[in-house]
Amino acid sequence: MTTATKPAPGAAGPTTALRPSLKVPVSLGVLSLVALVFFGFLGPGKTAEMKISEQGDAIVLPALQIPGQAGGIVLAILLLAMAAYSIYLWNRGERSPKWLPIAFAVVFVFALLVWIVAGAREPSISLAGLIAGSVTLAVPLVFGSLSGVLCERVGVVNIAIEGQLLGGAFTAALVATVTHNAYIGLLAAAAAGALVSMVLAVFSIKYLVNQIIVGVVLNVLVSGLTGFLFGTVMAPDKELFNTPPRLDILPIPLLSDIPLIGPILFEQSVAGYLMYVAVAVVWVGLFKTRWGLRVRAVGEHPQAADTLGINVNATRFWNVTLGGAIAGIGGAIFTLVTIDSFTKEISGGRGFIALAALIFGRWNPIGAFLASLLFGFAYNLQSILGIIGTPVPSQFMAMLPYLVTIFAVAGLVGRSRPPAASGIPYVKG
Amino acid sequence: MGVVKLELKGISKAFGSFYANQDIDLVVEPGQIHCLLGENGAGKSTLMNVLYGLYEPTAGQIVVDGQPRSFRGPGDAMAAGIGMVHQHFMLVPVFTVAENVALGAEPAGPGGILNLEKTRRKIREISERYGFDVDPDALVEDLPVGVQQRVEIIKALVRNAKVLILDEPTAVLTPQETDELLDIMRQLKASGTSIVFISHKLREVKAVSDVITVIRRGKVVGDAPPTASPTELASMMVGRPVSLSLNKAAAQPGERTFVVRDLTVRAANGTNVVDGISFDIARGEILAVAGVQGNGQTELTEAILGVQDHVSGSVTLEGKELLGLPVKEVLRSGVGFVPEDRSHDGLVGPFSVAENLVLDLYDRAPFAKGVGMSPAKVAENAAAKIKEFDIRTPSVGSAAGTLSGGNQQKVVMARELSRPLRLFIASQPTRGVDVGSVEFLHRRIVAERDAGTPVMIVSTELDEVAELADRIAVLYKGKLVGIVPAGTPRDTLGLMMAGVSPEGGSDDN
Numbered sequence: 001m002t003t004a005t006k007p008a009p010g011a012a013g014p015t016t017a018l019r020p021s022l023k024v025p026v027s028l029g030v031l032s033l034v035a036l037v038f039f040g041f042l043g044p045g046k047t048a049e050m051k052i053s054e055q056g057d058a059i060v061l062p063a064l065q066i067p068g069q070a071g072g073i074v075l076a077i078l079l080l081a082m083a084a085y086s087i088y089l090w091n092r093g094e095r096s097p098k099w100l101p102i103a104f105a106v107v108f109v110f111a112l113l114v115w116i117v118a119g120a121r122e123p124s125i126s127l128a129g130l131i132a133g134s135v136t137l138a139v140p141l142v143f144g145s146l147s148g149v150l151c152e153r154v155g156v157v158n159i160a161i162e163g164q165l166l167g168g169a170f171t172a173a174l175v176a177t178v179t180h181n182a183y184i185g186l187l188a189a190a191a192a193g194a195l196v197s198m199v200l201a202v203f204s205i206k207y208l209v210n211q212i213i214v215g216v217v218l219n220v221l222v223s224g225l226t227g228f229l230f231g232t233v234m235a236p237d238k239e240l241f242n243t244p245p246r247l248d249i250l251p252i253p254l255l256s257d258i259p260l261i262g263p264i265l266f267e268q269s270v271a272g273y274l275m276y277v278a279v280a281v282v283w284v285g286l287f288k289t290r291w292g293l294r295v296r297a298v299g300e301h302p303q304a305a306d307t308l309g310i311n312v313n314a315t316r317f318w319n320v321t322l323g324g325a326i327a328g329i330g331g332a333i334f335t336l337v338t339i340d341s342f343t344k345e346i347s348g349g350r351g352f353i354a355l356a357a358l359i360f361g362r363w364n365p366i367g368a369f370l371a372s373l374l375f376g377f378a379y380n381l382q383s384i385l386g387i388i389g390t391p392v393p394s395q396f397m398a399m400l401p402y403l404v405t406i407f408a409v410a411g412l413v414g415r416s417r418p419p420a421a422s423g424i425p426y427v428k429g
Numbered sequence: 430m431g432v433v434k435l436e437l438k439g440i441s442k443a444f445g446s447f448y449a450n451q452d453i454d455l456v457v458e459p460g461q462i463h464c465l466l467g468e469n470g471a472g473k474s475t476l477m478n479v480l481y482g483l484y485e486p487t488a489g490q491i492v493v494d495g496q497p498r499s500f501r502g503p504g505d506a507m508a509a510g511i512g513m514v515h516q517h518f519m520l521v522p523v524f525t526v527a528e529n530v531a532l533g534a535e536p537a538g539p540g541g542i543l544n545l546e547k548t549r550r551k552i553r554e555i556s557e558r559y560g561f562d563v564d565p566d567a568l569v570e571d572l573p574v575g576v577q578q579r580v581e582i583i584k585a586l587v588r589n590a591k592v593l594i595l596d597e598p599t600a601v602l603t604p605q606e607t608d609e610l611l612d613i614m615r616q617l618k619a620s621g622t623s624i625v626f627i628s629h630k631l632r633e634v635k636a637v638s639d640v641i642t643v644i645r646r647g648k649v650v651g652d653a654p655p656t657a658s659p660t661e662l663a664s665m666m667v668g669r670p671v672s673l674s675l676n677k678a679a680a681q682p683g684e685r686t687f688v689v690r691d692l693t694v695r696a697a698n699g700t701n702v703v704d705g706i707s708f709d710i711a712r713g714e715i716l717a718v719a720g721v722q723g724n725g726q727t728e729l730t731e732a733i734l735g736v737q738d739h740v741s742g743s744v745t746l747e748g749k750e751l752l753g754l755p756v757k758e759v760l761r762s763g764v765g766f767v768p769e770d771r772s773h774d775g776l777v778g779p780f781s782v783a784e785n786l787v788l789d790l791y792d793r794a795p796f797a798k799g800v801g802m803s804p805a806k807v808a809e810n811a812a813a814k815i816k817e818f819d820i821r822t823p824s825v826g827s828a829a830g831t832l833s834g835g836n837q838q839k840v841v842m843a844r845e846l847s848r849p850l851r852l853f854i855a856s857q858p859t860r861g862v863d864v865g866s867v868e869f870l871h872r873r874i875v876a877e878r879d880a881g882t883p884v885m886i887v888s889t890e891l892d893e894v895a896e897l898a899d900r901i902a903v904l905y906k907g908k909l910v911g912i913v914p915a916g917t918p919r920d921t922l923g924l925m926m927a928g929v930s931p932e933g934g935s936d937d938n
Contacts, residue, residue, distance in 0.1 A: 289541040297521050297532050304519035307483065308533030309504025420522070428483065 024096045025086040028104055032079035039072035039111045044119035051126040053259045061259050064127070068118030075111035079104060113381075121389035130384055131377075132263040135272075136338065138376025140165060140347070142275050143330025144354025145361065145368035146282050147193070150323035152363055153286060154316050155299040155421040159215025160200050162351025163222035164193040164324050168331025170226040173342035174234070176244035176335070185244055186271065186332050193328020194321050196222060201320040205313050208425045219351070227344050234342060247271055247336045269337050271329060278326060283365040295319055299419035302426040312426045327351075356405040363418060378404045433494055433510050433591035433623065434459050435480075440489035442472075442479050449475040451647045453489070457592060457623050462614060464626045464634045466653075467644035468666050469834060469861045473627045474516070476644070477594050480625075481513045482506040504533075512585025513594040518577050522570035527552060529569055530584050548587070555583050559616055574721075575606040582613070586622075593617065594625045599633055603721045604891065604923030611637050629666070630892075631659045667864045675868075677875045680899040683712035687852050687883045692742035694728045694907075702728045704907040705742070710852075710883035715874070716912075717898030718887045721926055725907035726887045727769060730856050734766050735759045746852055760789060763851030765877075767841050767858055769887065771834075775841040778830025782822050783811035785829045786844050814843040819869065835866030842873060853877050856887040871897060891919055 048071070050064040082104050086096045117123050144161045151158035158164075171192035176185025200218055204211040234242040247269040256266040265276075286292040294315060297305040302312045334346045353375050360374075361367025378401040385397055435457040442450040449472045457463045465473045478484045480491060482500030490497050493509050500506045506513075520529050531548040538544050549565040556563045561579045569577060578598060585593050595614070599607045614624055614637055628634050634641060635655050643650040643665040650665050663671050687710040694703035703725045710716045718726055731737045733744050735756045744751045751759050760766070768774035776785050787796045787807050795806045811825040818839045822832055829840055838858070845853070858874060859867040874897060878884045888894050894901055901917060903910040903925040910925045917931075925931060 284542075288543060290535040290537040290543055291541055293524075293528060293532060293535055293543060297524070300523055301519070301521045303517075304521055304529075305532070307481070307503045307513070307515065307519045309502055309507065310533055311502075 022090060024101060025083065025090045028079075028083035028086050028096075028101070031104075031108060032076060032083040035079050035108060035111050036073070036076035039115040040069065040076040041073075043069035043072035043115060045069060046118045046123045048114045048117040049124040050113075050117070051124070052128055063124075066114050066118070068114065068123075071114050071118075072111060075107060075114065078107055079111070082107070109377075116385060116390050116392065117388070119390060120385070123388075125384060125388060128260050128263065130380060131260065132267075133380040133384070134373060134377040135264050136376075137379045138372045139272055139275050139337070140330040140333045140350050141354045141357055141372035141375055142279065142369050143333070144327050144351055145357040145372050146278055146365055147197075147323035147327035147330070148355055148358035149282065149286075149361075149363055149365050149368050150295075150326065151197075151320050152358065152422045153299045153419055154295050154319040155302060155419060155424065155426070156201065156204055156316055156320050157211045157215065157423040158197070158200065158320065158323060159212055159355065160196060160218040160222075160324075160351075161327050161354050162347055162349065163215075163219040164196045164327035165331035165334070165347040165351045165354075166219075166226055166345070167192040167196045167222045168328030169334040169346050170229070170331075170342050171328070172332035173242055173244045173335035177241055180245060182245045182247045182336050183270070185336055186247065186329060189328040189332035189336075190325040191328065193331060194325040197320050197324020197327070198317075200324070201317045204425060205316050205320075208427070211423055211425075223345060226342075230342060230344055238341070242341045244335055244341065246340060271333050271337060274329065278329075279365050279369045286365065296419070298426075299421055302421050302424075306426075306428065316426070327354075330354075353401065353405060359418075360405075375401055375404060435511070435592050435623065436492040437476070437480065438490045438492060440476065440479055440491070441487045442475055442484055443487045448487075448647050450479065450486075453644070453647075453649050455642060455649070457625055458640075459591075459623055460618060460621050461639040462618055462624045462626055462637050464628060464638035464641045464655075465644060466628060466631075466634055466641050466662060466666060468629055468863050470863070471644045471666070472647040473644055474596055475647075477513065477596055477625065477627060480506065481511060481594065507588045507590070510589060510591035511594065512588055512590025512592070514578065514581040514585065514596065514598060516597040516600060518581055520569045520577055520580060523568065525566050525568055526563055526572075526580050526583075527565040529580060530565075530587055534588065551587050552583055555586050559613055561613075574601045574723075575603075575609070578602070578610070579613075582617075590622065592623045592625065594627070596627045597629075598626075599628065599630060601722060603926045604919060605927055607633065631662050632892075634662070635659070663864055669865070671864055671868065675871050675875065675896050677897075678879070680714050680878065682714040682899070683881060685709040685711045686747045687885075688743075688745045689733070690743045690745075692729070692732060692744060693740070694725070694732050694737050695739040695741075696728075700907075702907045703732060706904075706907075706909045708902055708909065708912060710885055712881045712883055713878055715878050715884040715886055715897050715899045716902055717894040717900070718885065718902045718904060719891065719894045719922060719926060720889065720904035722889045724904045724926075726856065726889075726904055728907075729904070730766070730769075730854055730885075730887055733759075733854065734764065760848075763849060765845035765848065765850045765853040765882075767838075767845055767855035769856035769860070771837055771841050772830065776829045776837060779828050781811075781826045782815070782820065782829050782832070782840055783807050783825040785840050786811050786814050786847075789844060789848065810847075814840075814847065818843040818873075833863070835862040835870075838862050838870060839866065842870060846873065846877060850877065850882045852885070853882050854885045854887075857889070858886060859888075859890075859893060891922060894922075895919075 046068050048066045048068060050066070052061045052063060082100060086100055089096055117125055144165055147161055147164060148158050168189035172185040172189035175188035176182045196218055200214050203209045203214045249267060249269055252266040256262045286295065294305065294310050298310065298312050298315045306312050331347060335342050339346065354372065357371035357375055358368045360371035361369065382397040382400050437453055437455040440450055440453045441448060453476060467473045475484065479486045482503045482505050491500065492498070498509055527545045527548045530552055531545055536544050536547045552563060552565040555561065561583065563576060563579055563583065569580065598610060602610060611633065614626065617624060626638065638655045641653045641655060641662070643653060643662065645666060645668055653662060653665065690707045692703055692706045693701050696702045706729065708716065718729070720726055728737055732740045733751065735751065735754055740752060742752070746762055746764070749762060751762065772778060777788065784807065787810060790796055791802060796802055808825055814820065815822060815825065820839045820843065821836050829837060832840070855874060859870055862870065874884060874886065886897050898915045900912055900914055901922065902912045903922065905926060905928040910928060911931045913921070913931055921931060
């Protein structure tokens with residue numbers, strides 16, 4: 001008898017025993033070899049300087065001095081060790097623990113950083129500034145991805161995060177300028193985001209229009225509308241309509257002086273603190289409360305929820321609305337914190353990155369938060385490296401966040417499972 | 430424990446101009462098992478959805494203990510002491526048992542923080558009382574179907590259901606699990622719970638019912654005692670005398686032309702959903718593949734057709750290897766294939782009956798003409814097939830999706846049987862088909878056998894297996910438990926369907 005006439009990928013491997021996937025060990029192995037060759041053997045000769053604290057800080061720590069080539073080799077060996085451990089585990093039929101790829105990623109990124117900085121014209125960066133800047137850039141992403149989490153967990157795909165961010169940014173700038181109050185601007189941004197979300201909710205829940213299409217259309221609509229209003233109202237009279245007051249940075253005394261983590265955690269605007277609160281509240285809400293259990297049931301098995309007396313479509317409507325409000329606050333960050341006025345397309349595709357962060361974070365608020373931080377880091381790295389003058393062309397640096405996104409979403413996270421009813425409208429009967 | 434008398438008075442439910450229920454009267458006495466018997470599509474489930482508050486009745490009244498009630502949603506029905514176990518379970522697979530049971534009436538502390546300890550305790554209590562053996566912290570998706578069903582029953586009991594509606598509860602169970610469920614039903618009855626038992630399986634209905642109400646085309650036909658004969662009950666369901674036995678002639682098996690060796694299908698998660706199966710089928714013989722749904726039957730038939738990936742082993746028809754060939758080639762080699770989900774895989778719903786009848790041959794003469802098609806030939810073919818298979822359709826141009834289940838199946842059968850066949854495979858040939866058409870479809874399958882074609886039938890209904898099979902193969906978890914001759918007792922088949930091989934001893938490795 002002939003066997004296996006049908007090509008079966010991976011047929012060479014054992015078919016009966018359930019082995020963990022080779023994806024993690026192989027990718028770690030390849031990456032660590034890349035690190036050894038490029039960061040180690042071909043590493044730059046200069047010494048990279050990484051400042052941990054700023055001059056004015058209460059506690060000043062000495063800067064890290066890492067020789068380019070030697071540092072690269074040491075870090076690459078560390079990476080190789082981790083890859084070897086992963087292969088060893090695979091060989092014994094065990095899965096790599098969750099922390100391993102994360103630790104690997106951290107060391108790899110650090111090695112990359114040393115390689116780039118040591119090769120730069122000016123081989124010195126501020127590590128503290130790099131991380132604090134990453135958090136700042138991540139704030140809108142975190143709000144955006146939390147909006148996505150809330151919507152998808154209840155069964156509505158929210159492609160309109162970009163539109164919600166943009167709507168929030170525009171409304172915040174306009175209202176804050178007119179009322180001379182940044183906090184009213186922040187509230188108005190939440191309302192604007194909620195409004196965009198309500199349109200998504202009504203069309204996808206009541207009229208059963210394809211959620212992806214409504215989302216895309218909303219993005220284009222908001223972009224056109226804000227662009228038009230910017231051109232006709234804001235630009236001609238900037239003083240009157242587009243000079244919003246900033247949200248004040250409110251440092252918490254003493255705590256904000258801790259090196260490295262002080263500025264990240266305790267030197268934020270109201271919106272920044274709100275971000276930490278929002279992540280915690282959404283997580284507790286989704287996984288620990290009655291409300292969350294119902295929300296997740298609606299997103300996983302709406303019929304089951306309905307037969308237990310839960311109003312599926314109302315739950316969806318209000319959750320999507322709440323998600324929009326959160327994304328709107330994220331949009332306000334652009335005009336009230338990072339930049340001092342509204343410009344066309346100010347959100348610049350961050351809404352889509354937030355979407356990626358939500359998937360990378362496996363539909364979990366904390367996961368989405370960490371993923372957003374990673375993307376924020378990639379953004380910030382790109383701008384800082386442009387300043388110190390790296391040998392890598394700036395166009396490549398600009399691709400960095402998107403490259404991270406693709407790898408993150410496609411490969412590193414493995415198979416993640418979205419809520420079962422996400423994207424499927426609920427019709428009784 | 431309180432008991433509840435439930436009355437339905439003149440219930441009608443219309444969808445557009447179509448009446449799914451018309452003027453139905455029903456009285457469920459306290460502490461009785463009341464069976465609703467009827468064919469698929471007779472309106473049993475619609476009626477129960479009305480009773481459970483999922484549909485609003487077009488006319489009529491629901492009376493609980495003499496009080497007229499109107500249910501705006503399932504919440505109202507539950508408050509009135511009515512619980513329902515749906516045919517497709519209403520359980521969130523990624524939730525634990527306790528979370529599923531609590532959902533909708535969650536015990537929570539301040540700020541809405543869940544506290545499921547009370548729910549867990551209640552589950553353990555009920556589980557002990559009825560011998561359910563359910564762990565409140567298990568994930569529902571990890572539980573076997575029979576246990577999931579018990580979770581559904583617990584869900585209703587926790588909400589103090591006095592009337593429990595069971596909608597086709599045995600459709601997904603092995604014969605042994607079915608017996609256990611019938612025992613549970615008797616226990617519930619003994620503790621005062623009334624049960625409305627919806628089924629179309631005469632054997633089970635006769636075994637547990639106190640009263641049987643037969644429904645046909647949305648109307649109550651009449652009541653029958655559980656002592657009524659199966660033929661009587663079937664005739665009431667269909668509305669005309671039916672013969673329940675096929676009386677087919679003995680098989681005249683010829684040469685074994687269809688040979689399967691070590692067929693294995695690997696699923697995405699790395700397990701083998703079909704695991705090293707070998708068998709042959711002779712010309713002029715029907716091999717029926719029995720087993721509880723989801724034990725690899727779908728993958729087995731699809732692997733033979735060529736629509737499964739990750740297949741190894743060998744499948745030969747008259748010496749020609751079929752594995753690895755494109756589906757079209759497999760069909761052209763003389764394989765007729767009736768998929769288990771006809772409306773999804775067997776038909777293109779919006780296409781006309783005529784078009785569906787040539788889906789396999791549209792690109793061949795006489796239906797193809799150059800790059801175009803010949804509508805006259807297609808219509809001619811349709812007219813002939815409609816006559817031959819007694820397909821009830823308004824016209825040849827009607828969309829196939831609008832036909833009844835039985836007539837859709839006849840379209841699929843007519844198409845697949847119209848080519849000269851060397852092998853005929855039919856999955857669930859009569860699922861959801863009215864009793865009258867069942868007889869017709871069975872006769873066509875036997876006729877194909879008598880014409881000398883090897884025939885493979887996959888069915889989860891033991892009655893159908895017993896009716897058609899010349900030999901019976903039983904699948905369990907993707908493995909072939911054994912092949913036994915026709916006439917093997919149901920008990921033996923039932924044990925095989927639970928993985929016990931016929932020689933005795935468990936087959937777990």
